[in-house]
Amino acid sequence: MSLEIKNLHARIAGNGTEILRGLTLTIEKGKVHAIMGPNGSGKSTLSKVLGGHPDYEITDGDVLLDGASILGMEPDERSRAGLFLAFQYPMEIPGVSNANFIRAALQARMPEGEELEATDYYAQLYEKMDMLEMDRKFTARSVNEGFSGGEKKRNEILQMLMLKPKYAILDETDSGLDIDALRVVSKGVNSQRGAERGFLVITHYQRLLDYIVPDEVSVLVGGRIAMSGSKALALELEAKGYDWIKEDAAEPACA
Amino acid sequence: MNAVVEASERGAQIPECPTVMTESPDFASRPAYFRGRQQAAWERFQSLPMPARTDEAWRFADVKALDLSPYRAAGAVSDAQQAVLLARSRGLGETAGRMVFANDRLLSHEVLADDMRAKGVIWLPLEQALVEQRDLIERHFMSGDSLLGSAKFAALHEAHVKAGSFLHVPRGVEVALPIEVFHWLSGDGAAVFPHTLIVADECSKVTVVDSFAGASDGPGFACGVNDIVVGNGASVTYVAIQRWSEKTLAFHLNNTSVARDATALALRLNLGGARVRDEAASHLRGQGGRSDMLSVSAAAGAQIFDQRTLQIHEQPDTASDLLYKNALNDRARTIFTGLIRVEPVAHKTDAYQKVRNLILSNEAEANSAPGLEIEADDVRCTHGATSGTLEEDEMFYLQSRGIPRWEAQQLITFGFLSEVFDRLPCASLRDHLTDLLHEKLG
Ligand SMILES: Nc1ncnc2c1ncn2[C@@H]1O[C@H](COP(=O)(O)OP(=O)(O)OP(=O)(O)O)[C@@H](O)[C@H]1O
Ligand SMILES: [Mg+2]
Numbered sequence: 001m002s003l004e005i006k007n008l009h010a011r012i013a014g015n016g017t018e019i020l021r022g023l024t025l026t027i028e029k030g031k032v033h034a035i036m037g038p039n040g041s042g043k044s045t046l047s048k049v050l051g052g053h054p055d056y057e058i059t060d061g062d063v064l065l066d067g068a069s070i071l072g073m074e075p076d077e078r079s080r081a082g083l084f085l086a087f088q089y090p091m092e093i094p095g096v097s098n099a100n101f102i103r104a105a106l107q108a109r110m111p112e113g114e115e116l117e118a119t120d121y122y123a124q125l126y127e128k129m130d131m132l133e134m135d136r137k138f139t140a141r142s143v144n145e146g147f148s149g150g151e152k153k154r155n156e157i158l159q160m161l162m163l164k165p166k167y168a169i170l171d172e173t174d175s176g177l178d179i180d181a182l183r184v185v186s187k188g189v190n191s192q193r194g195a196e197r198g199f200l201v202i203t204h205y206q207r208l209l210d211y212i213v214p215d216e217v218s219v220l221v222g223g224r225i226a227m228s229g230s231k232a233l234a235l236e237l238e239a240k241g242y243d244w245i246k247e248d249a250a251e252p253a254c255a
Numbered sequence: 256m257n258a259v260v261e262a263s264e265r266g267a268q269i270p271e272c273p274t275v276m277t278e279s280p281d282f283a284s285r286p287a288y289f290r291g292r293q294q295a296a297w298e299r300f301q302s303l304p305m306p307a308r309t310d311e312a313w314r315f316a317d318v319k320a321l322d323l324s325p326y327r328a329a330g331a332v333s334d335a336q337q338a339v340l341l342a343r344s345r346g347l348g349e350t351a352g353r354m355v356f357a358n359d360r361l362l363s364h365e366v367l368a369d370d371m372r373a374k375g376v377i378w379l380p381l382e383q384a385l386v387e388q389r390d391l392i393e394r395h396f397m398s399g400d401s402l403l404g405s406a407k408f409a410a411l412h413e414a415h416v417k418a419g420s421f422l423h424v425p426r427g428v429e430v431a432l433p434i435e436v437f438h439w440l441s442g443d444g445a446a447v448f449p450h451t452l453i454v455a456d457e458c459s460k461v462t463v464v465d466s467f468a469g470a471s472d473g474p475g476f477a478c479g480v481n482d483i484v485v486g487n488g489a490s491v492t493y494v495a496i497q498r499w500s501e502k503t504l505a506f507h508l509n510n511t512s513v514a515r516d517a518t519a520l521a522l523r524l525n526l527g528g529a530r531v532r533d534e535a536a537s538h539l540r541g542q543g544g545r546s547d548m549l550s551v552s553a554a555a556g557a558q559i560f561d562q563r564t565l566q567i568h569e570q571p572d573t574a575s576d577l578l579y580k581n582a583l584n585d586r587a588r589t590i591f592t593g594l595i596r597v598e599p600v601a602h603k604t605d606a607y608q609k610v611r612n613l614i615l616s617n618e619a620e621a622n623s624a625p626g627l628e629i630e631a632d633d634v635r636c637t638h639g640a641t642s643g644t645l646e647e648d649e650m651f652y653l654q655s656r657g658i659p660r661w662e663a664q665q666l667i668t669f670g671f672l673s674e675v676f677d678r679l680p681c682a683s684l685r686d687h688l689t690d691l692l693h694e695k696l697g
Pocket of ligand 1: 019037038039040042043044045046088
């Protein structure tokens with residue numbers, strides 16, 4: 001069982017600029033796969049393309065979730081099929097309370113005609129919030145509105161804990177977190193690690209990988225995977241930067 | 256053969272069907288002092304021209320839609336229906352009092368909270384107030400001019416009015432719970448003229464919630480006036496919940512007068528009606544006075560909400576803050592024209608005016624024309640109107656959590672509109688409005 005990304009080509013809809021250029025990557029259930037890569041290399045684009053964002057057009061390749069292609073699916077269907085994105089920049093939704101938002105997401109997973117049980121729901125929500133050391137006031141506040149950077153990231157992980165996806169893609173969840181928050185968020189993620197779940201963790205900092213220890217590390221450069229290795233690769237990148245890989249990955253002009 | 260003759264004879268005899276435009280109201284049943292004024296209003300109604308497309312106050316509006324000929328003064332509703340409507344006249348949990356009208360007839364008048372009885376609060380059906388409270392009526396009843404274009408319809412209201420609520424809160428009295436008034440409109444082609452008059456004396460405090468609703472889906476006509484007089488240091492919260500049938504032509508006309516250090520907060524929730532003209536004028540008449548003018552409209556189908564406002568600062572050191580939010584679906588239209596007027600003496604005015612439209616359909620149309628007329632120095636005024644569609648990134652965020660697109664749209668729309676409710680001080684009121692908005696948005 002895995003989330004398989006095969007030779008994925010994607011460009012900005014209506015503009016033609018290709019951002020993902022033949023990206024191949026497998027996220028296995030039970031594993032944590034880390035992705036690093038320079039700014040602008042296409043990491044967030046990859047996560048949005050996987051989620052089905054309308055800004056991007058797939059021109060080639062496929063994405064299989066446990067063997068079935070998700071490319072024809074709407075973003076909400078992909079989510080219900082078990083995919084989760086923790087956003088690098090979570091959106092603010094004015095006037096919609098966090099609790100109602102997460103409830104609507106869970107309700108959307110219930111069979112037609114069945115109602116989510118409110119007391120169970122809140123019990124679960126509070127339990128996860130406690131784990132993430134989030135104040136209860138965040139249930140009544142509008143989704144992400146006025147949240148600090150770190151609070152937004154915690155809120156992403158809260159949603160992940162509530163929705164229990166099969167595959168979670170965490171886009172720079174560590175950026176903007178203080179040391180304590182990093183520990184707390186990592187605890188949340190680690191609590192979800194297990195045979196029934198796979199993770200793709202996008203980060204710039206090898207420090208995160210001390211907390212969430214990856215099974216594999218890949219480097220994304222120019223819209224494709226330039227190199228893969230063990231956790232040691234992250235340490236090497238930290239020491240050497242990306243230039244040596246960029247040179248390796250350089251391609252002939254007018255490819 | 257016979258039948259044909261009969262029919263043609265009857266045809267010849269039938270007088271022109273009486274309508275709210277042609278049939279003189281029943282003045283005889285009103286107190287003598289009031290009768291003269293109603294007669295004068297009737298004449299004024301008849302002599303004033305119908306609005307024309309070229310009138311500045313009717314800019315953007317479809318004046319052809321103002322034909323009143325299909326409507327007749329509403330008849331009484333049956334006993335059975337009265338019982339049904341009484342049972343449906345529940346909005347807030349606890350209230351200080353509840354008054355219910357159907358087709359301009361009083362169905363019930365319940366004083367529920369002790370602070371309404373003990374402290375000399377006068378809260379009466381208008382018909383009774385006309386008789387018993389002549390002084391207050393003469394002083395305050397429709398004492399403000401109709402400044403926003405509907406003088407003709409204000410005159411029509413004044414001529415026909417018989418139902419509504421009159422509230423006088425004496426000096427220093429605070430009524431803790433909201434007072435609730437229901438106006439039902441029932442029967443095809445029926446017309447009602449609901450009136451609300453709130454007079455809050457010095458340092459008093461009160462909240463009134465008017466609920467206007469159609470008892471059935473049929474066409475109807477409502478021409479209401481809600482006037483609010485806030486005395487020195489007093490505070491009035493007024494909420495109008497408009498849920499007429501979606502075939503109703505409605506007018507809601509307001510004048511609010513805010514005295515020294517007084518505050519008025521009004522919120523208009525527009526959910527029903529086919530065409531609704533909603534005029535609100537706040538007069539800031541004493542230093543330290545403040546008026547908050549709020550509106551939430553969820554327009555769908557072919558609904559047209561036409562709102563005109565005036566914030567008029569007549570004294571220095573006064574504040575007004577207007578926030579109108581519209582969500583438009585299908586072929587709906589909204590119109591807003593608003594004016595902040597700062598008189599030469601009104602230095603240190605703080606006046607804000609903001610209109611925000613969320614356009615959910617290509618066929619929907621919002622016209623907004625905010626305006627300023629400033630004749631004083633040292634004032635702080637901002638005004639603006641924005642129109643936007645749904646943010647794709649917000650939609651994607653909600654969808655990425657498994658929420659279907661239609662529901663994501665509903666949530667965002669709901670959030671956009673319901674934010675305005677946060678400006679209300681009373682939680683039960685916020686919850687009630689939230690429920691009604693949910694119902695409308697699906
Ligand atoms: N919708 C879009 N419109 C225009 N340009 C886009 C769009 N989406 C992505 N890009 C461009 O594609 C490139 C890849 O962007 P992406 O956000 O995927 O980078 P990233 O690897 O996540 O970078 P970072 O480490 O800074 O987060 C960038 O040059 C970006 O400007
Ligand atoms: Mg990124």
